Amino acid sequence: MKKPDIASVAVVGTGVIGRSWIQVFARAGCRVRAFDQNPEQLARAMAWFKADLKDLRSRGEIKKREAKARWDLVEAVDSLEDAVAGAGYVQESGPENLAAKRALYAEIDRCAAPRTIIGSSTSTIDMTEVAAGLPGAARCIVAHPVNPPHVVPAVEILGGTETDRKVVKRTIKFMMGLGQTPIVMYRFAPGFVMNRLQSALVREAVDLVKSGVCDVQSVDDAIREGLGLRWALLGPFGVANTNADHGAAEYFARFGESYHALWDDLKTDIRFDDDLLRRIGKQTDRMLPSTHQTQRAWRDRMVGRIRRLKAEDPLPLKPRRRTKTGKR
Ligand SMILES: NC(=O)c1ccc[n+]([C@@H]2O[C@H](COP(=O)([O-])OP(=O)(O)OC[C@H]3O[C@@H](n4cnc5c(N)ncnc54)[C@H](O)[C@@H]3O)[C@@H](O)[C@H]2O)c1
Numbered sequence: 270m271k272k273p274d275i276a277s278v279a280v281v282g283t284g285v286i287g288r289s290w291i292q293v294f295a296r297a298g299c300r301v302r303a304f305d306q307n308p309e310q311l312a313r314a315m316a317w318f319k320a321d322l323k324d325l326r327s328r329g330e331i332k333k334r335e336a337k338a339r340w341d342l343v344e345a346v347d348s349l350e351d352a353v354a355g356a357g358y359v360q361e362s363g364p365e366n367l368a369a370k371r372a373l374y375a376e377i378d379r380c381a382a383p384r385t386i387i388g389s390s391t392s393t394i395d396m397t398e399v400a401a402g403l404p405g406a407a408r409c410i411v412a413h414p415v416n417p418p419h420v421v422p423a424v425e426i427l428g429g430t431e432t433d434r435k436v437v438k439r440t441i442k443f444m445m446g447l448g449q450t451p452i453v454m455y456r457f458a459p460g461f462v463m464n465r466l467q468s469a470l471v472r473e474a475v476d477l478v479k480s481g482v483c484d485v486q487s488v489d490d491a492i493r494e495g496l497g498l499r500w501a502l503l504g505p506f507g508v509a510n511t512n513a514d515h516g517a518a519e520y521f522a523r524f525g526e527s528y529h530a531l532w533d534d535l536k537t538d539i540r541f542d543d544d545l546l547r548r549i550g551k552q553t554d555r556m557l558p559s560t561h562q563t564q565r566a567w568r569d570r571m572v573g574r575i576r577r578l579k580a581e582d583p584l585p586l587k588p589r590r591r592t593k594t595g596k597r
């Protein structure tokens with residue numbers, strides 16, 4: 270893989286998401302300085318990184334030399350200043366609340382060199398609010414991954430109102446250089462793109478179970494053995510394109526009325542309650558009797574295998590132009 274154009278990065282906050290970013294950056298050959306305000310958490314993140322490298326080696330995915338090279342690129346440091354010094358890009362992965370993000374961003378903005386980009390893993394918060402009033406608001410941006418980013422490449426890229434267009438372009442280019450897939454957004458929407466899509470589907474999944482149409486297993490089988498098999502290859506528009514002889518526009522013209530009728534029928538007032546949570550928990554545990562850790566490890570291994578399979582036999586796809594950040 271070609272080395273990304275930013276050689277040195279800081280990871281600030283090394284919980285579930287931050288530790289996974291360490292693997293993303295080191296895999297791409299970046300020098301990484303990692304910091305967490307909780308030293309024990311930082312030690313745990315480094316232990317996780319070591320174990321993940323060992324796991325990759327034991328599965329034959331990387332050689333000993335590669336594991337050592339990645340390990341040598343990462344340094345755990347005990348201050349934010351040290352982490353950010355000399356970094357061309359900072360990935361902030363602190364707690365998900367506006368006050369904490371604003372405080373952390375103010376500190377990073379104070380310590381980082383003027384051209385350094387400050388990306389946030391936030392899942393929900395508008396960068397306009399995080400960066401409001403900061404001297405360096407123009408270099409602040411959302412880079413929201415899917416968990417865990419070293420396994421799943423999609424990352425939502427979205428500036429605030431003060432973010433410089435050049436910062437958006439440089440972040441998109443950097444993420445592509447890391448092997449991640451930027452999901453570019455032109456403006457803020459609650460939940461960004463992926464959580465909006467996920468929430469729409471999960472709302473219906475929960476409603477199907479709550480209203481007694483089917484059980485948890487039928488919903489999961491419908492995705493695992495049905496829709497999900499295609500969605501791992503093509504998105505909803507790509508699937509529509511392959512479902513009619515003349516492509517997506519013909520498909521939606523033909524089935525538009527059916528979609529309209531179903532959209533009218535979809536419920537919007539569903540809420541979780543104790544009984545529903547118990548039913549979902551019980552049915553899901555019955556369906557998946559192995560430990561959560563086993564399920565997570567299997568998921569991560571299989572996602573890696575699916576990605577390798579797709580890379581071996583790719584469908585021509587016009588790559589996103591690195592410079593595109595606005596409406597087409
Ligand atoms: N967990 C997910 O599935 C997921 C997915 C995508 C994005 N995110 C986002 O990533 C971010 C981190 O989430 P997480 O799940 O890793 O949380 P986490 O609680 O596991 O980790 C947060 C870490 O930040 C550290 N921290 C707190 N204040 C700090 C400070 N001032 N300086 C340095 N470190 C500090 C904490 O000690 C902790 O280790 C959040 O914004 C979250 O919304 C999470």
